[in-house]
Amino acid sequence: MKSPGISVITPVFNGGKYIASCLENIAGQGCEGVEHIVIDGGSGDETIKIVERYLKHNSHIRFVSERDNGQSEAMNKGLRLARGEVVGFLNVDDFYEAGTLNRVQNVFKNLQGPSLAVANCNILDGDDCLIGVNRPRDISLLGLIKGKEYPFNPSSYFYHKSIHDLVGFYDEREHYVMDLDFLLRAVDVANVQYFNETWGNFRWIEGTKTFVDARRGLMSGRSESLRLHYYKKLSFFEKMKVFVYRTKIRVLKILRRLSINFGKK
Numbered sequence: 001m002k003s004p005g006i007s008v009i010t011p012v013f014n015g016g017k018y019i020a021s022c023l024e025n026i027a028g029q030g031c032e033g034v035e036h037i038v039i040d041g042g043s044g045d046e047t048i049k050i051v052e053r054y055l056k057h058n059s060h061i062r063f064v065s066e067r068d069n070g071q072s073e074a075m076n077k078g079l080r081l082a083r084g085e086v087v088g089f090l091n092v093d094d095f096y097e098a099g100t101l102n103r104v105q106n107v108f109k110n111l112q113g114p115s116l117a118v119a120n121c122n123i124l125d126g127d128d129c130l131i132g133v134n135r136p137r138d139i140s141l142l143g144l145i146k147g148k149e150y151p152f153n154p155s156s157y158f159y160h161k162s163i164h165d166l167v168g169f170y171d172e173r174e175h176y177v178m179d180l181d182f183l184l185r186a187v188d189v190a191n192v193q194y195f196n197e198t199w200g201n202f203r204w205i206e207g208t209k210t211f212v213d214a215r216r217g218l219m220s221g222r223s224e225s226l227r228l229h230y231y232k233k234l235s236f237f238e239k240m241k242v243f244v245y246r247t248k249i250r251v252l253k254i255l256r257r258l259s260i261n262f263g264k265k
Helices: 019-027 047-055 071-081 100-109 141-146 163-167 178-186 209-215 218-231 236-264
Strands: 006-012 034-040 061-065 086-089 115-124 130-134 157-160 191-203
Touching: 006 019, 006 071, 006 100, 019 034, 019 047, 034 047, 034 071, 047 061, 061 071, 071 086, 071 178, 086 100, 100 115, 100 157, 100 191, 141 178, 141 218, 141 236, 163 178, 178 218, 209 218
Parallel strands: 006 034, 006 086, 034 061, 115 191
Antiparallel strands: 086 157, 115 130, 115 157
């Protein structure tokens, strides 16, 4: 069976510190049939010069640089340019494990579309030290709405581009939780497969958009509002399942706090 083409899309704005390593990470995968689409938002640093230098020797790189209205628009722009049957997103400061793209090609040889393939993701600090692993085992609509661990970095999942024909593109009004919004729509139409192996590496770096939003306590609120929006669309029995699960989690948290406080006395 022929290997499906993969389009990896990297939205970037003033990413000069990481863009070279990002480009090398894709090139170093040694995967035939991959294209790397870099969508630049009109960077004012050295990003454009670095990408143009790599363009001279890497025919798999496609580059667009123009002002946009944020990350979601850049992602959609890349999707419209994508030639691959399978797509993935790699933020400029993240990277794939060695061999990931070849592994993904083999996985999608055996997956009927539309499919979403999800694996684990390492969470790294600014010094690339491991601080955790994201293992999103329950990737279902109910699981996502319940608040179970979800794939919160796109370096850990790939999917058939045809999913967008069914659920639409990324919400360009959303600049923070556009990934979760897409996943909540995608899992309702896709054949979802979880692989207990690591594909991606997510750098949790101080000063980045996601880091700042989370530290301000805003990220969890955005995610919760999004889940509530999709919760309203569930059936009565599905809502009851969410209620029971969340109540159980709250009770366990209260008991844990009581146990800790009791132990201090």
